[in-house]
Amino acid sequence: MSNRSFASRTYRDEGVILRTHKLGEADRIIILLTKRHGQVRAVAKGVRRTSSKFGAMLEPFMVTDLQLVKGRNLDIVTQAQMLGPYGRDIAADYRKYTSAAVICETAEKLTDIDGESTSAHYALVIGALSALSRNVHAPELILDSYLLRALATAGWAPSFTDCARCGEPGPHSAFSAPLGGAVCHGCRPPGSASPAPATMTLLAALLSADWPAADSSVTGARNEAAGLVAAYLQWHLERSLKSLKHVERV
Template sequence: MSLYRDEGVVLRTQKLGEADRIITILTKRTGKVRGVAKGIRRTTSRFGARLEPFTHVDLQLHAGRSLDVITQAETLHPYGQAIVRDYARYTAGMAMLETADRLAAAEKEPALRLFLLLVGGLRTLAEGAHEPRLVLDAFLLRSLAVAGYAPALTACARCGGEAVQAFAIAAGGAVCGACRPPGAAVPAPGTLELMNALLRGDWATADGSEPRQRSECSGFVARYLQWHLEHGIRSLRHVERDWPLRRAEPDAAPAYGAHG
C-alpha cells in the first residue's frame, strides 16, 4: 500500500466491527476519502476526538483497495468544540457537512474549491459573528455555484432581462414577468438582494437583512439545492424553517428535507 498525507474535514463516521470506525473526509488535494480508523472506539485510542465531524485535521493514510487506513491524525482546527454547544450552529453545520458529502459524490476526485468553502463556512460558524442560518445559506449558494448550479439572481434566468419579478426553481432562479412560469414564487422586496449578498460574501448587507427576507431566502435556497440534488438533505429538516412564501412552486421539492 502507498502512503500519502493530506488535510481534510471530517464529514461523518460510522461504526465498523467492535472497535473501528469508517471516517469520511473531504480532503484538500485528494477529494472525498473514506478511511478506517482502527481501534478508535477504544478508550486508549490515540485518535480520540481528532476524527469527529467538523474537525479540520492533518492526516496520514495508507491507500487500500476499497478503504484507506488512517495511520496518523493531528487536529488543525477543532471547529466542533464551538459548533456543538449551540443548537442553531450545530444543525446548520450538519447540513453543511451533508451537502459537501453529497456534492463531492465521487471518491478521490479533487474538490479544492468545495473544501475551501467548507473550511471557511465552519470557521465562520464557529466564530459566531453571523446568524447560523445566514452562514448556511451562504455556504449552500456558493457550493451550488462551484458545482455549476448558481441561481440567476440579478437578471432573468430565461431572457437575461433585469426586471425580475419572481423566483422559479425549475427555470434556474429569478425570472421577469414575461418569462414567469405558472406557480413561480414572488419574493418579498430585498430577498433576492440578500441571496446575492450571501453569494458574493457581502456580510454587511446580509447582517442588515430583515427576518422575512432571511426566512424566504432559506426556503428558496433549500428548494433550489434539493431540486439539483434530486434527493433531500436530511439535516435541513432540523434547521429553523418558518418562512412565509407568497406562493410556492408546485414542482419544487418541499424545503428542508421532505425525502426520507
C-alpha cells in the same frame, strides 16, 4: 507486505470530517473531504477506545492533517494532527450543529469519490465551519450562503437580478428553481414564487458573501430566502437532505 509496497500506498492530506459511523467494537469509518484527494472513505482503527490518541480529532466538523494508506475498499488512517477543532464549539450549540450537519451532508452529496480536485469546495466548507465555530454571523445565514456558493461551485450558480432564462436585466419579482433563479414576466412559469424585493437582495448578498448586507437583513427576508435556497438545492440534488428538516429558523 514489503515496506516499499506500504510506502507507495501511503499519502498525506488535510481533510474535514463530514460523517462517521461505527465499525466493530473499536473502529470507526470516516467520510472525509480532503484538499487534494477529493472525497475519501477511510477506517480509523481503535479510535473508539479511551486510550486512542486521535479519536477526538476524527469527529464530524474537525479539520485534521492525516496520513493514510490506500486500501482496496477503505483507506486506513495511520496518523492524525488537529488543524481546526471546529467541532468542539459547534457541537455545544444546537443551531450551529444543525447548520453544520447540513453543510457536511451537502458537501458529501456534491463532491465525488474519484479523487478529482475539490479544493474550491473544500475551502467553502472550511470557511463555513470556521465561521460557525467563531459566531461570525447568524448560523442560518452562514448555512444559506454556503449552500448557494457550493451550488455555484458545482456549476449551478443562481441569478437573483437578471432573468435566468433570457438575460433581461433585473431586478425581477419572480423566482423559479428549475429555470435558475430570478425570471422576468415573460419567462415566468406558472407557480413561480414571488419573493419580496428584500429577500432577493439578501439572496444576492449571500451568494456574493456581502456580509454587511446579509447581517442587516430582517427576519422575514431570512426565512423566505431560506425556503428558496432549500427549493433550489433540492431541485439540483434531486433529493431532500435529511439534516435540513432539523434546522430551526428564527
